[in-house]
Amino acid sequence: MSLPTYAGPLERIWYYTFRTICGLIFFFLIAPLVVIVPLSFNAIPYFTFTPEMLSLDPSGYSLQWYEDFFTNPNWHGAVKNSFIIAVFATLIATTLGTIGALALSRSHMPYRSAIMAILISPMIVPLIISAAGMYFFYSKIGLASTHLGVILAHAALGTPFVVITVTATLVGFDQSLIRAAHNLGASPTVTFFRVIVPLILPGVISGALLAFITSFDEVVVILFVGSYEQRTIPWQMFSGIREQISPTILAVATLLIIVSILLLTSLELIRRRSERLRGIKPG
Amino acid sequence: MATSGTTSTAQTLTTADGTPLKVSLSRAERRNRIRALLLVAPLFLFIIVFFLVPIGDMLFRSVENRVVGEVLHRTVPLLAMWDEANGELPSEDVFRALVEDFKQGREDRTIGKVGRRMNYEKSGMTSLFRSTARKARRIEQGPFKEALIKINKKWGDIKTWQLLKRESSALTLSYYLASVDMRFDDNGKVVRQPDDEQIYIKLFIRTLNLSALITVLCLALGYPISYLLATLPARTSNLLMILVLLPFWTSLLVRTTAWIALLQKEGVINDFLVALRLIGDENRLAMIHNATGTVVAMTHILLPFMVLPLYSVMKNIPESHVRAARSLGATPFTAFMRVYLPNTVPGIGAGAILVFIIAIGYYITPALVGGVSGTLIGNLIAYHMSTSLNWGLAAALGSVLLALVLALYLLYDKVVGIDNMKMG
Numbered sequence: 239m240s241l242p243t244y245a246g247p248l249e250r251i252w253y254y255t256f257r258t259i260c261g262l263i264f265f266f267l268i269a270p271l272v273v274i275v276p277l278s279f280n281a282i283p284y285f286t287f288t289p290e291m292l293s294l295d296p297s298g299y300s301l302q303w304y305e306d307f308f309t310n311p312n313w314h315g316a317v318k319n320s321f322i323i324a325v326f327a328t329l330i331a332t333t334l335g336t337i338g339a340l341a342l343s344r345s346h347m348p349y350r351s352a353i354m355a356i357l358i359s360p361m362i363v364p365l366i367i368s369a370a371g372m373y374f375f376y377s378k379i380g381l382a383s384t385h386l387g388v389i390l391a392h393a394a395l396g397t398p399f400v401v402i403t404v405t406a407t408l409v410g411f412d413q414s415l416i417r418a419a420h421n422l423g424a425s426p427t428v429t430f431f432r433v434i435v436p437l438i439l440p441g442v443i444s445g446a447l448l449a450f451i452t453s454f455d456e457v458v459v460i461l462f463v464g465s466y467e468q469r470t471i472p473w474q475m476f477s478g479i480r481e482q483i484s485p486t487i488l489a490v491a492t493l494l495i496i497v498s499i500l501l502l503t504s505l506e507l508i509r510r511r512s513e514r515l516r517g518i519k520p521g
Numbered sequence: 522m523a524t525s526g527t528t529s530t531a532q533t534l535t536t537a538d539g540t541p542l543k544v545s546l547s548r549a550e551r552r553n554r555i556r557a558l559l560l561v562a563p564l565f566l567f568i569i570v571f572f573l574v575p576i577g578d579m580l581f582r583s584v585e586n587r588v589v590g591e592v593l594h595r596t597v598p599l600l601a602m603w604d605e606a607n608g609e610l611p612s613e614d615v616f617r618a619l620v621e622d623f624k625q626g627r628e629d630r631t632i633g634k635v636g637r638r639m640n641y642e643k644s645g646m647t648s649l650f651r652s653t654a655r656k657a658r659r660i661e662q663g664p665f666k667e668a669l670i671k672i673n674k675k676w677g678d679i680k681t682w683q684l685l686k687r688e689s690s691a692l693t694l695s696y697y698l699a700s701v702d703m704r705f706d707d708n709g710k711v712v713r714q715p716d717d718e719q720i721y722i723k724l725f726i727r728t729l730n731l732s733a734l735i736t737v738l739c740l741a742l743g744y745p746i747s748y749l750l751a752t753l754p755a756r757t758s759n760l761l762m763i764l765v766l767l768p769f770w771t772s773l774l775v776r777t778t779a780w781i782a783l784l785q786k787e788g789v790i791n792d793f794l795v796a797l798r799l800i801g802d803e804n805r806l807a808m809i810h811n812a813t814g815t816v817v818a819m820t821h822i823l824l825p826f827m828v829l830p831l832y833s834v835m836k837n838i839p840e841s842h843v844r845a846a847r848s849l850g851a852t853p854f855t856a857f858m859r860v861y862l863p864n865t866v867p868g869i870g871a872g873a874i875l876v877f878i879i880a881i882g883y884y885i886t887p888a889l890v891g892g893v894s895g896t897l898i899g900n901l902i903a904y905h906m907s908t909s910l911n912w913g914l915a916a917a918l919g920s921v922l923l924a925l926v927l928a929l930y931l932l933y934d935k936v937v938g939i940d941n942m943k944m945g
Contacts, residue, residue: 249853260749263742264764267824270779271771273789277782285782286792334564341560346553353561360572362930364882366899367576367919370906374582374916375575394572397564455772458884462906475774479781479889488782491775498770502763 271495278303278488285485303489313490316474323385323470324453327392331449334393335400336442340434342401343408354401361398365458368395373462383465391459396449403448407441407512440512444505451501576923583916586693588638589685592631593622597689605683616665616676623657641911642684642695642705649675680707696917721901721918728897731816732880736827738820739876740869743827747868750828751835769825777886780818784809784890810892818890823879827872834868870936878929882922898922 241253281300282288290298307313338357342350360368372391373382381387415437419429435442457472464473471490478487534542590597595618603611626632636650653672660668670677687709688695698704698711702719706712713719746765750758768776783789791805800806808814838861846856884899891900898918905915 252853256745257749260746263746264761266742266821267768268764270776270783270821271768273783274775274779277789284787285785285789286787287789330567334567338561338564341557344553344557344560346550347557347561348554353565356573357564357568360568362878362926363576364879364884364899364922364926366882366884366902367579367923367926368572370902370915370919371575371577371579372572373906374912375578378578390571394568397568401564451770455774457774462903472772472774475772475778476885476889479774479778483781487778491772491778494772494775495767498767498772502766502770 274488274491274495278485278492280485280488283484285483285488303485306484306486307489307493310486312469312474313471313486316469316471319385319468320454320470320472323388323392323468324450326389327396327453328446328450330389330393331396331400332442332446335397335445335449336404336438338397339401339404339408340438343405343411345413357401358398360395365395365456369459369462372459376463382463383467385468388460388464388468391463392453392456393449395456395459396452399448399452400442400445403445404438404441407438411437440508444508447501447505447508451498454497579916580920580923582912583696583920584692584694585913586638586688586695587691588631588634589689590691592626592629592635593619593685593689595619595622596685600682600686600689603682603686605679605686608679610666610677610679611682613664613666616669617663620657620660620665620669623654627654627658639684639688641699641914642688645675649673649681683707683709693913696913697921699914700917700921721898724896724898724901725921728881728899731812731819731895731897732877735816735819735823735880736873736877738816739824739827740873742820743824743831743872744865744869747828747831747835750832751838752840765825765828768821769829773822773885776822777818777889780814780821780890781809784814784817809890810895812891812895814890814892815887815895815897818886819880819883822886823876826875826879830871830875831865831868834865834871838864867936871933874929874933874936878926878933882926 241250245253276291277285277287279299279301280286280288280291280303281298288298292298341347342354342357347353368391372387376382376387376391381390415433416429419433420426424432454470455472456470457476460468460470460473461476464470469477471494475487475490478484536542536545596615599615599618600611603615623632626635632650632654633647636647636654639646639650653669653676656672657669675681684707687705695705699714700721702714702722703711704714746761750761750765753761781788785791786805786807786809788809790808791800794800795802795805808817842860842864843856846860847853851859881897882899883897884903887895887897888900888903891897899922902915902918902922905911905918
């Protein structure tokens with residue numbers, strides 16, 4: 239959308255106004271994240287820029303909130319729990335989701351749309367309702383306030399993402415490759431690991447990443463189904479913001495932004511690889 | 522043999538072992554279908570057991586009312602035979618049964634539950650049940666009617682008994698009535714709550730209003746940048762896309778925290794405005810812990826959900842359409858309104874419904890930045906679950922919200938198709 243040479247003055251003005259408006263909207267999107275980073279190095283326990291910070295005086299900055307994060311046992315436990323819960327929830331969600339997606343993509347699948355609707359329902363139901371239902375039911379069967387309960391709850395929330403991404407990868411999947419493998423004497427297991435898996439791997443990995451981030455960022459369900467023993471980083475942040483708000487939360491937020499940059503980069507790399515594998519030229 | 526009647530048999534194709542091909546095919550087909558179903562079974566069962574059963578359990582809890590019948594198990598069957606319309610108190614038998622139920626309920630520590638349950642219907646019931654339970658154990662012999670009325674004269678009021686009878690059935694609609702600001706009056710008729718106790722309808726309306734406002738803001742902000750992203754050369758637009766995707770991938774708590782840092786009284790925006798002398802130090806703007814905070818933070822959080830579907834629709838609109846309109850004499854404005862905009866309607870529909878659905882179920886952000894005027898229905902569900910412990914009402918409110926969301930999803934399915942949902 240570059241400005242054509244024949245554009246009149248009005249069009250020219252509109253062109254630059256439009257770009258300015260867009261610039262402001264992008265600023266609105268990214269500024270809050272950018273602001274957090276310097277604030278997390280604040281020397282005083284407030285969420286605000288001090289005159290020392292603005293004049294770039296080293297005494298206005300400190301690493302104390304990062305130190306607090308790395309030494310405080312509350313946060314220690316939270317980081318450990320976050321990873322344990324997210325990893326196991328991702329393993330369950332990815333395994334079940336991938337097999338389910340493979341089954342759904344078979345041409346023989348009866349009641350496909352009804353089953354699909356049920357499988358992606360955890361993504362549709364508002365989290366507060368899922369949390370309420372799980373809280374009541376998991377308390378009844380003794381899964382509330384256990385690691386297992388939280389893992390199962392997060393796995394259920396993560397499966398729709400795996401099902402959707404793997405199904406999307408399978409849309410362009412050439413079913414005759416499977417028949418060819420069988421024809422050449424491969425057993426179903428060999429066919430699965432040597433033919434199907436390499437082709438759907440990008441979908442599986444991006445589904446797994448989505449399931450991981452769903453669990454890693456999830457805060458509503460864990461607030462109800464979990465307790466202090468199962469506290470994750472978001473749980474700890476939420477209670478931190480509610481009780482005593484300290485810049486340690488900003489330090490954690492900065493670290494989480496770095497995590498999301500890493501995730502975004504890996505997803506993009508996977509997407510490019512997948513396009514290359516399937517012979518789609520990057521547009 | 523080759524008579525007309527047997528032609529079909531003669532022409533039936535068979536497999537090597539002699540079974541008709543049709544039968545063999547359908548057998549294979551069935552085997553394949555069963556195999557596909559078996560493959561999907563683990564996931565299906567997992568979702569049913571750990572997700573849908575809990576949701577169903579919650580739906581059931583919104584009408585479930587067994588506690589009264591279980592604890593007052595002697596009284597309730599007798600009460601069922603009492604005719605509440607004739608204006609007389611129940612018989613002595615009922616009073617004796619109630620005294621026994623109170624004695625046992627106090628021992629089992631279950632009577633308080635009934636009191637709390639009845640208190641949802643009429644205030645003062647918790648204390649009535651508590652005090653009666655304390656004193657009823659001293660009642661050794663009849664007449665029980667006089668003894669109970671002596672403890673509390675509410676037992677001599679026919680309305681107490683009518684209420685008890687109405688709420689003793691195993692299922693109740695009271696929670697649903699409460700969730701839409703209605704209740705049963707003393708005669709068992711459905712009436713509206715008194716004006717000062719009407720909160721839920723107001724809150725549902727506020728939730729819908731704020732969600733609509735957030736959706737409109739997301740559309741107003743999302744449309745221009747989606748257009749820019751869709752029309753810029755791939756290199757630049759991929760770079761700019763990062764500015765949309767990075768917030769999308771960042772934890773929602775991080776973004777909410779950021780808005781607290783920006784919007785609060787001593788926050789970045791207020792400091793900035795004071796430094797520029799646009800506002801005085803004493804009248805800093807109250808932008809957080811009210812509806813403004815909720816709207817600003819949620820618009821920021823949900824904006825990517827608007828941009829992504831809009832972008833994918835706009836990406837597929839050929840540039841030549843607008844150019845054709847221009848060369849046929851349309852002004853840029855007409856070309857946009859008559860050619861481009863109608864083409865983007867599917868994207869607008871998809872994005873708007875998605876943002877709206879996510880917004881009406883939101884809980885975390887309003888809880889942290891919403892204060893009193895910016896809370897949504899989700900916050901009240903959480904309040905009844907963890908603070909007031911009125912789980913039945915939480916479940917009823919949740920069911921109403923769920924029905925609303927499912928209706929919107931059916932609409933979404935009509936507009937875009939759930940299968941076309943794309944993430945990231």
